[in-house]
Amino acid sequence: MLPNRIINNAWKSIGEHALFSFYCFFDIMNITSCSLCCLIVTISLNGRILIFMKLRYLILWMMVMVFCMTSAAFAATPKPISTIPWDKLPDTFDGQHHYLLLCIDQWNEKGRPADAKAPVNKEGHRLDRYGNTDGIVIVTLDTRSHRIMLTSIIRDALIVKPGSTEDNQKFGRINYVYNDSGPEALCRVISEHLGLKIEKYILFNFSQIQEIVSYLGGVDIELDNGEINYLHRYRVPKGSVVSLDGKHDVYNNGSHPAGVYHFNGHSAVLYMRIRKVSGNGDFMRTQRVRTVLSTLADTCRTMTWEQAQDLANNIMDNNNVTNLNLEEMLQAAEYAWNLRDCTVEELRIPPEGAVHPIDFANMSAQELDWEACRQAMASYLQNSFLVLDEED
Incomplete structure (x- = not known):
C-alpha cells in the first residue's frame, strides 16, 4: 500500500x-x-x-x-423593424386631427425637464426617474367624416429606439421612450412605426387623471367577477366602487354580482391599471383604458359649449406637460364638442395575429408586426373616405 x-x-x-x-x-x-x-x-x-x-x-x-x-x-434576438422616416410620412388627411394622450405610472411625478438626459444610475444602467408611459392612446377627431377614434398601444411593444440608424437598430420597450428621451421623441417613434404624423401630445400622471374623472362626476363601468375580486383584494377605498342600485360596495366583504358599478376618479385609475385578470395581460388593460375614455366621452355628450370650455381649462390645469397652448386646447375641445353625437370607434395596436411575446434584455416584451399595424391603422383612418363616398 x-x-x-x-x-x-x-x-x-x-x-x-x-x-x-x-x-x-x-x-x-x-x-x-x-x-x-x-x-x-x-x-x-x-x-x-x-x-x-x-x-x-x-x-x-x-x-x-x-x-x-x-x-x-441563445436569448431571443428581435427581428429588424421596418419604420417610415419622419420626412417620408404622408400628410395628415384633411379634417383629421391626432392627439397623443399619455399617462405615466406615477401618482405625483412632475413633468420631465425639456433638456433632461436619459437618466442612469451610478453603474450606468437605465433609471426610471420620470416615469414610464402606462397608458398610450391616440385620439383622432375627424371633423370631415364625423368620427372619433381611439387607438391604444400596448406598453411593452418593442420599438426602434430614438437615435438608431437603419444599419444599427437599437431596440427597447415603447413605454420607456418618454423617460429616456422625452414626449417629442415618443411622438416621433409612434409616428414612424404607425405611418402617420402625430405632433400634439398631453401627458398626465395618475393623480391628474383622477382629478379629471372626478371633475366629470366619475364613470360607470361594467365589471365581471374577476375584476370585482381583484378590486376588492386591492382594497379600493370605501364607497369608491358601488353598484348603481347602491346595494354593493366592492370595498366590503361578501359576494358582489357582476354588473355596472360607479367609480370615483381614484378607483377608475386603479381599474385602468388591472392586468392580472382574464389572462390577457396588457391587451385587456388597454381595452379598459379605452372603455373608461369612451364612457367619459359619452358623459360629455350632453355638455353645453360653455361646459366643454370649462373641461378644456380643467385639462390644462391637470397635466404634467403638453405642447398644446390654451387656444389649441380650446380648438380640440370644439372639434370634440361638434362630434359629441357620433359613436366612439376603437382600435388596438397590435391587431389580432400581429404580435408574439419575446424575452429581451432581461424583460418581457411583445414583438409586433409593425407592417401589419400600419396597414390596420391606414385602413382604420381611410374608412373616413368610405363614409364620405356612401354619403355622396
Whole structure:
C-alpha cells in the first residue's frame, strides 16, 4: 500500500491541475476575477474525500455558469423593424386631427425637464426617474367624416429606439421612450412605426387623471367577477366602487354580482391599471383604458359649449406637460364638442395575429408586426373616405 504522503501529494497535484484548468476556462470565457475568486477553494492536504468534494462543486458550478452563458447567447434576438422616416410620412388627411394622450405610472411625478438626459444610475444602467408611459392612446377627431377614434398601444411593444440608424437598430420597450428621451421623441417613434404624423401630445400622471374623472362626476363601468375580486383584494377605498342600485360596495366583504358599478376618479385609475385578470395581460388593460375614455366621452355628450370650455381649462390645469397652448386646447375641445353625437370607434395596436411575446434584455416584451399595424391603422383612418363616398 502506498504511503499516505504519496497519496496526498498525488491528490494535491490533481487538485492543482484541475483548478488550473478551471482558471484557464473561466479566463477564456471572460469571467471577472471577482467571480473567479468565488470558485477557487482551499484544497486540504488531510484527505482525498474533501478534495473530491471540492472538485465536484467546482464542476457543478462550472456547468451552471456554462448553462447561464449559453442561455444568454441563445436569448431571443428581435427581428429588424421596418419604420417610415419622419420626412417620408404622408400628410395628415384633411379634417383629421391626432392627439397623443399619455399617462405615466406615477401618482405625483412632475413633468420631465425639456433638456433632461436619459437618466442612469451610478453603474450606468437605465433609471426610471420620470416615469414610464402606462397608458398610450391616440385620439383622432375627424371633423370631415364625423368620427372619433381611439387607438391604444400596448406598453411593452418593442420599438426602434430614438437615435438608431437603419444599419444599427437599437431596440427597447415603447413605454420607456418618454423617460429616456422625452414626449417629442415618443411622438416621433409612434409616428414612424404607425405611418402617420402625430405632433400634439398631453401627458398626465395618475393623480391628474383622477382629478379629471372626478371633475366629470366619475364613470360607470361594467365589471365581471374577476375584476370585482381583484378590486376588492386591492382594497379600493370605501364607497369608491358601488353598484348603481347602491346595494354593493366592492370595498366590503361578501359576494358582489357582476354588473355596472360607479367609480370615483381614484378607483377608475386603479381599474385602468388591472392586468392580472382574464389572462390577457396588457391587451385587456388597454381595452379598459379605452372603455373608461369612451364612457367619459359619452358623459360629455350632453355638455353645453360653455361646459366643454370649462373641461378644456380643467385639462390644462391637470397635466404634467403638453405642447398644446390654451387656444389649441380650446380648438380640440370644439372639434370634440361638434362630434359629441357620433359613436366612439376603437382600435388596438397590435391587431389580432400581429404580435408574439419575446424575452429581451432581461424583460418581457411583445414583438409586433409593425407592417401589419400600419396597414390596420391606414385602413382604420381611410374608412373616413368610405363614409364620405356612401354619403355622396
